[in-house]
Amino acid sequence: MPEEKDKSHLTTNKSGPVTVVEFSDRKILDELSISEIGDELGDLVVRNPGIQLLLNFRNVEHLSSAALGMLITLNKNITAKNGTLKLSDITPQIYEVFKITRLNEVFDIHDTAEHAAKAF
Amino acid sequence: MTRRTHGTPPPRATLSEFASPAPVAGEMTEFDQDNESDYTVVVISSDLSEAKKPEARILRDLRRCGYRNETTFAIKLTLEEAMTNAVKHGNRGDRSKRVTISYSITPERAIFCICDEGPGFDPDEVPDPTSPERLPLPDGRGIMLMRAYMDELYFRKRGREVYFMKRRS
Numbered sequence: 448m449p450e451e452k453d454k455s456h457l458t459t460n461k462s463g464p465v466t467v468v469e470f471s472d473r474k475i476l477d478e479l480s481i482s483e484i485g486d487e488l489g490d491l492v493v494r495n496p497g498i499q500l501l502l503n504f505r506n507v508e509h510l511s512s513a514a515l516g517m518l519i520t521l522n523k524n525i526t527a528k529n530g531t532l533k534l535s536d537i538t539p540q541i542y543e544v545f546k547i548t549r550l551n552e553v554f555d556i557h558d559t560a561e562h563a564a565k566a567f
Numbered sequence: 568m569t570r571r572t573h574g575t576p577p578p579r580a581t582l583s584e585f586a587s588p589a590p591v592a593g594e595m596t597e598f599d600q601d602n603e604s605d606y607t608v609v610v611i612s613s614d615l616s617e618a619k620k621p622e623a624r625i626l627r628d629l630r631r632c633g634y635r636n637e638t639t640f641a642i643k644l645t646l647e648e649a650m651t652n653a654v655k656h657g658n659r660g661d662r663s664k665r666v667t668i669s670y671s672i673t674p675e676r677a678i679f680c681i682c683d684e685g686p687g688f689d690p691d692e693v694p695d696p697t698s699p700e701r702l703p704l705p706d707g708r709g710i711m712l713m714r715a716y717m718d719e720l721y722f723r724k725r726g727r728e729v730y731f732m733k734r735r736s
């Protein structure tokens with residue numbers, strides 16, 4: 448039975464060993480809210496060493512370079528604690544941002560959450 | 568937030584009037600040739616929540632002029648990066664300093680000029696964020712994205728002012 452926990456910006460579900468996080472609001476990934484989201488995710492990582500974290504982008508319609516920076520820091524912190532980060536359900540528009548910045552080579556990105564979960 | 572909407576500006580009083588010194592040879596673009604457009608000027612204090620306020624109206628104008636989702640996405644992203652740069656890096660969050668946004672949206676193209684009151688910077692000195700040594704770093708991607716998404720983009724006033732233009736199609 449997945450356990451659900453609502454925070455201000457994120458929805459967290461546990462699916463077996465994988466922690467699946469979704470963004471609650473379509474417009475959240477801007478400079479204003481990004482540090483709060485980064486803090487929430489950072490907290491999750493500190494409390495769960497070795498976390499297998501899947502970030503599902505299905506609700507995300509927009510993002511900025513600040514969001515990319517937050518994801519890089521998150522990835523680094525997860526790796527430092529022997530965890531793994533995967534991303535899924537990124538729209539073609541947003542994937543283009545990853546491609547332009549070559550961050551599609553840095554992150555493990557999957558088409559769907561199902562595929563990503565199987566790849567841990 | 569102060570807003571002034573202009574009708575047809577006087578000759579030469581295009582968006583380029585916000586740029587000084589005058590553009591150097593080779594820098595002339597549609598900004599300078601377009602004398603007939605309405606344009607809007609919004610002045611805000613250096614605060615990221617203030618910086619979001621002009622966006623709703625700009626997005627509405629883009630929709631009204633028939634801009635596709637992809638184009639609107641590109642403009643929204645560039646606008647956010649420019650505003651963040653102006654508030655955080657330009658004015659360094661000093662609320663006594665202002666950011667001026669001038670824009671003109673027509674069914675053909677959208678033009679923006681964002682000006683801060685900070686010390687400026689040299690855009691040519693900004694390192695490539697996709698280089699192997701910079702790829703793992705969390706910052707420095709804003710200008711690259713802006714350049715990638717706009718049809719024209721350049722800095723003036725030693726980096727305190729950025730112009731960008733996107734065609735509708």
